[in-house]
Amino acid sequence: MPVREKNTGREPCTAFPDVAGGAHTAIAYGRSAKFPLQDICRKVLDSARSNRSLHHILIISQPQAAEVAPLAEAGDLSVFSYVPEAAIAHEDLLLALSMGVTHVLWQRAVEKAERRAQVREMKIAEYLGGRDRLSFFRGASDLAKHVADLSFLPLAVAPLPEGGTLLRGTRRGTALACAAFFLGRKDQKTPLPDTAPYGRVKRDADACTSCQKCLWVCPTGALSLDPEGGLQLTESACIQCGMCRSACASEALELEPRLNLTPQSARAGPLKPRETYPCHSCGVPAAPRGMMERIMDKLRLGVQMRASPDAQALVPICETCRREALRNGTSPTAKPARLNS
């Protein structure tokens, strides 16, 4: 199926250069490969290549924050400071780690919205292989404490990619190449946080009316039609923007953020059927499984609300049982005890 022409910003994806003996024809979507940290990371890379027995720490400061005092090289630390002029995202953090930086210390933004974005990008970078090598700091004293802590850590020399850097034609391709390098397996499929721009879309085939609205709103061309007119997805091009789901009047689509490093992710394939979660009380399908599992996880962790056990028990049940439980003042888990009383 040829890629539709109306989409822009797509370049050949080189995240999986081993597929079909070279850069394949699947598309990648994303900003062109501009990396604000690229120049400083090249300096780190030169230093890391010449001296592998040093911690190479990259300090990313906020432009609007009070300047942090430059830290001199001390002991087995080599410290690089940088104030980026453009926003930093998970692709930049991953690239830095792949270019010899052993740990990134990133100053927290002053603005709340910016801080939220920082946390989101840091979390994605951790899932894609940067775990334990990324930290936030607030001000100069906090930074000094972090650096002192790092100086006590045994040096875990990260391997450097053979043949130079993992820079690719797009930021997305670079991030995926870094993830493949850090995670060490090219057949990885790993769940990612809800905010991650990687993943697949599942469809409830019974609810789908084949109206194709989702196809036409998809900004990356991830959705396409097979020769028989069936809906198919190229997972490597899906940025989990949710526009297809919003456009679907039948509520037939569900997003599943995940990292898929298999070569198949770059090929168009039929959408996976959306699985349903059975009602804990009567067993009929209650909701999309992925959505329900995420809600249950959040409740279990107490992240979103601290609901009583009875209130929590109302979540994994169908509308009919929920109405009945609310009308009777019972919850499904409490039923036997209340019936006995």
Ligand code: SF4
């Ligand atoms: S918009 Fe919904 S109903 Fe229409 S083709 Fe897409 S999934 Fe099916």
Ligand code: SF4
């Ligand atoms: S979430 Fe839907 S609209 Fe967005 S890129 Fe993926 S398939 Fe396309």
